Amino acid sequence: MGNLSVGMPPTIHPPRRMLQRHRVACYLAIALAGSLASVTPAAAHVGTGLPGGIVSGFEHPFVGLDHLLAMMAVGLWGAFLGRPLIYALPVTFPLLMVVGAALGMFGLHAPSVEMGVAVSVVILGLCIAFAFRASVWAAYTIVALFALFHGYSHGVELPSAADPVGYSAGFVLATGLLHLSGIGVGLLNGLRHGVWATRGLGAIVALSGCWFVYRALGQ
Amino acid sequence: MRGGALPPAFLCVSLGLALAPAERRLGMVGVLVLATTATVIAVVPIPRGWTDTAFLACWLSVALNSAIVHLPRGLGRSGAVVSSLNAGVWTGAMIAPATSRLDLVIALPCCLSMFLAAWICKRHGSIAVKVVSSWLIAIAVLAAALQFLPVTPGYLPDHIE
Numbered sequence: 001m002g003n004l005s006v007g008m009p010p011t012i013h014p015p016r017r018m019l020q021r022h023r024v025a026c027y028l029a030i031a032l033a034g035s036l037a038s039v040t041p042a043a044a045h046v047g048t049g050l051p052g053g054i055v056s057g058f059e060h061p062f063v064g065l066d067h068l069l070a071m072m073a074v075g076l077w078g079a080f081l082g083r084p085l086i087y088a089l090p091v092t093f094p095l096l097m098v099v100g101a102a103l104g105m106f107g108l109h110a111p112s113v114e115m116g117v118a119v120s121v122v123i124l125g126l127c128i129a130f131a132f133r134a135s136v137w138a139a140y141t142i143v144a145l146f147a148l149f150h151g152y153s154h155g156v157e158l159p160s161a162a163d164p165v166g167y168s169a170g171f172v173l174a175t176g177l178l179h180l181s182g183i184g185v186g187l188l189n190g191l192r193h194g195v196w197a198t199r200g201l202g203a204i205v206a207l208s209g210c211w212f213v214y215r216a217l218g219q
Numbered sequence: 220m221r222g223g224a225l226p227p228a229f230l231c232v233s234l235g236l237a238l239a240p241a242e243r244r245l246g247m248v249g250v251l252v253l254a255t256t257a258t259v260i261a262v263v264p265i266p267r268g269w270t271d272t273a274f275l276a277c278w279l280s281v282a283l284n285s286a287i288v289h290l291p292r293g294l295g296r297s298g299a300v301v302s303s304l305n306a307g308v309w310t311g312a313m314i315a316p317a318t319s320r321l322d323l324v325i326a327l328p329c330c331l332s333m334f335l336a337a338w339i340c341k342r343h344g345s346i347a348v349k350v351v352s353s354w355l356i357a358i359a360v361l362a363a364a365l366q367f368l369p370v371t372p373g374y375l376p377d378h379i380e
Contacts, residue, residue: 054225087346094357102364165225168361176354 057170060154061178066117066212067150069205071178072185073124074143076198079186080128081139086186088136089143090179094172096144100151101168107156114216116149121209128202131195226277226362227257227310227326233284233355234306235329236348239336240293246333252303253310254327260311261323271366273312278363280309281355288352306330 061067071093078089103110110116123142127134134142154171185201188194234253238246265273284302287294294302314323336348 087350090350091353094354095360098357098360101361105364106367164365165362168365169225169229169358172354172357172361176350180350 054166054170057167058174060167060171061174065208066121067153068178069208070117070120070124070146070150071175072182073121073128073202073205074146075179075182075184076186076201077124077127077132077139077182078179079183079189080131080198081133085136085139086183089139090176090183092140093143093147093179094175096147097151097154097175098172100148100153101155102151103148104152104155110149110152112216113149113153115213116146117153118209118212118216120146120149121212122206123209125202125204125206125209129199129206130202131199224322224325226274226281227313227322228329229355229358230277230281230284230306230310230313231326231329232332233281233352233359234302235332235334236336236352236355237284237287237294237302238299238330238333239288239340239348240345241299243337245296245299246337249299249303250330250333252300253307253330256304256307257310257314257323257327260308261314261320263311263315265312265315267316269312270316273309273316274366275363277309277313278359280305281359282363285352285355285359288349 061071074089074093078086081089124146126132127142186198188198191197231253234249238249241249284306287298287302310323310326314320314326339345339347
């Protein structure tokens with residue numbers, strides 16, 4: 001992580017109307033993120049297995065905090081990096097996640113998937129916390145690699161008996177919406193001290209990732 | 220299970236997104252071609268053995284239409300007609316073996332996503348349309364891969380359990 005920039009990005013002072021618009025969008029994004037994060041594992045995780053359909057596919061990315069944080073972090077980091085990565089990362093992630101899911105579904109053995117998922121949370125959190133201005137290709141590579149791990153762990157769980165098409169649709173849609181909510185939270189950057197707030201969120205994500213790593217080491 | 224009305228609905232949505240940047244008149248021609256072809260094919264008795272082929276072709280068409288959204292120039296006149304014809308054939312082929320023709324009534328209106336996408340593109344929101352189309356590609360690739368699986372270990376305890 002030698003290229004991490006610890007300096008604060010240049011402060012931007014957008015016009016008042018734009019700030020108001022951003023503020024409303026921020027409140028909406030925070031409300032959305034809060035409501036998504038409040039889904040309890042006990043209530044939602046019953047969706048895996050045979051009765052899987054579009055609803056259980058949609059619920060699935062929300063119930064694992066590691067997945068949820070990583071996907072929101074992708075959107076948030078994209079918002080930090082600006083164009084073209086603000087939309088390129090949410091485009092790349094689901095596509096590569098599907099490749100990982102296909103590998104999982106075909107039963108290919110992947111070593112330490114849990115560790116890969118946990119490390120992705122740490123790295124993405126650190127990228128946000130240190131405002132890491134990665135080059136386009138570096139950002140693509142990081143996100144693509146982690147997308148494979150996340151996709152793999154979902155792919156091995158894809159239910160075949162009930163409605164696998166609905167399950168896949170729900171799961172990709174939910175992933176995309178998590179990215180969008182991350183981008184929404186990234187709009188905080190337009191507010192006064194907003195950059196510090198998002199970097200603080202990145203630090204929290206990274207710390208949570210450390211817990212996931214610890215848990216994965218214990219398995 | 221083949222997803223019921225979902226695959227043809229996704230195909231119609233993807234065609235709508237692909238037609239969004241085209242002229243309004245061309246888009247309407249595309250919708251008309253889609254509706255006519257799908258309705259005709261849906262009533263033709265299709266051999267049961269073709270279901271897998273239709274399913275695969277449907278998802279490949281979803282991926283293709285969604286990829287067209289990312290092209291800088293979008294669809295030309297002939298491209299729009301060919302894409303609509305292709306979408307119509309596979310929409311109809313997916314509906315034909317289904318027990319209910321109601322799926323066609325559910326799927327076809329999804330091509331009206333064209334108007335919503337065109338409205339979004341006019342307001343400089345083409346990025347949103349591209350992001351959604353990439354989700355459709357992801358869904359299509361995943362769904363197309365499903366039928367090549369020897370077994371899906373979905374009944375196993377997952378990584379959280």
